Amino acid sequence: MFIRELFRQKRFTLSFEFFPPKREGNLDGLFATIQELSALKPDFISVTYGAGGSTRERSLEIASRAKKEFQTEVLAHLTCVQSTKDDIARILEAFRAENIENILALRGDPPAGTEKFIKPEGGFSYASDLVAFIKGMDFFSIGVAGSPEGHIEAPSLVEDIKNLKRKVDAGADFIITQLFFDNHFFYRFRDRTLAQGITIPILPGIFPILNYKQVERIAGLCGASIPQSLANKINKVRDKNEEVEKYGIEYATKQMEDLIRNDVAGIHMYSMNRSEPVQCILKELHLPRSPR
Numbered sequence: 435m436f437i438r439e440l441f442r443q444k445r446f447t448l449s450f451e452f453f454p455p456k457r458e459g460n461l462d463g464l465f466a467t468i469q470e471l472s473a474l475k476p477d478f479i480s481v482t483y484g485a486g487g488s489t490r491e492r493s494l495e496i497a498s499r500a501k502k503e504f505q506t507e508v509l510a511h512l513t514c515v516q517s518t519k520d521d522i523a524r525i526l527e528a529f530r531a532e533n534i535e536n537i538l539a540l541r542g543d544p545p546a547g548t549e550k551f552i553k554p555e556g557g558f559s560y561a562s563d564l565v566a567f568i569k570g571m572d573f574f575s576i577g578v579a580g581s582p583e584g585h586i587e588a589p590s591l592v593e594d595i596k597n598l599k600r601k602v603d604a605g606a607d608f609i610i611t612q613l614f615f616d617n618h619f620f621y622r623f624r625d626r627t628l629a630q631g632i633t634i635p636i637l638p639g640i641f642p643i644l645n646y647k648q649v650e651r652i653a654g655l656c657g658a659s660i661p662q663s664l665a666n667k668i669n670k671v672r673d674k675n676e677e678v679e680k681y682g683i684e685y686a687t688k689q690m691e692d693l694i695r696n697d698v699a700g701i702h703m704y705s706m707n708r709s710e711p712v713q714c715i716l717k718e719l720h721l722p723r724s725p726r
Contacts, residue, residue: 435507436575437536438607440477441635446722447477447700449509449637452707454482454492461496463707468500470709474716477700478507480538480610494525498532509577510534513542514564518556522567530573538577538610539564539601550587562600569605578606580636582614582623586657591626599630608634610702613641613652615685616661617692635699640690642703642711643682646672679711687715694722 440447450471455464468479481497497510510529512522529537541551541561553559558567561578568574578601581594588594598609609632614620620638627636643649649668652658660668664685671677690701705712 438575449478449702450705451480467709472504480509483511509536511538513540514558515542537574562604565604575607577608580609581612582619609636611639613639637700637702639702642686644679
């Protein structure tokens with residue numbers, strides 16, 4: 435099913451994100467996690483796509499197998515990095531052959547060792563170009579990324595939302611946000627997108643902090659700010675992973691409670707390929723999952 439149809443049928447959607455393991459080997463551990471979280475009946479799961487297509491084949495394998503084994507809709511990520519238009523067309527045909535109907539279209543981060551994105555020869559410069567290309571195939575429902583605090587390369591949040599509008603105008607059906615830890619940023623983002631005429635569903639991306647190192651790494655990679663109260667609490671127990679995880683789960687639960695009260699279209703959870711934290715959070719929540 436196209437994800438755009440899910441939004442027409444449901445007032446709230448729940449989704450989980452997974453990534454291909456970096457090390458070679460079997461995928462049994464990942465699929466055990468997907469199976470455990472599939473029992474929570476997500477509306478779809480997403481599978482990330484390694485920088486420069488580094489996990490291209492595994493991403494396709496995971497997406498295809500998950501859909502077949504767990505009867506769960508799958509959102510496959512796709513980036514512009516180091517790919518020509520012909521490369522992208524072949525990848526999309528491979529997804530289509532496996533009945534993967536939903537694509538998250540991303541420009542992608544620069545490959546490791548480079549500081550900025552460079553358009554591949556014969557490829558795309560922007561995610562909006564990729565969206566338009568996928569739209570032309572007339573087979574996929576298309577999602578795009580949004581940044582509540584602004585993309586780290588954007589000169590301003592205003593310009594970033596204008597870029598988001600270009601992706602929407604090119605054919606995007608829904609938006610999944612980058613992670614954030616202060617809901618104020620999401621509400622401001624939602625208001626500003628609406629002011630720009632963006633009316634497609636926006637799913638807030640929630641990331642439970644599970645260890646101290648994540649905090650520093652995340653802040654550096656995507657520019658997500660850490661509220662001082664959260665930073666202080668995590669810093670006090672930085673050497674006690676169990677305590678950090680406990681507080682991270684509590685914090686994410688409160689974030690989601692507040693978002694649900696404020697009528698979000700759904701929530702997208704970054705699982706980090708672990709089922710227990712997600713299960714702990716959802717056990718404490720009442721999700722508004724009735725049909726429209």
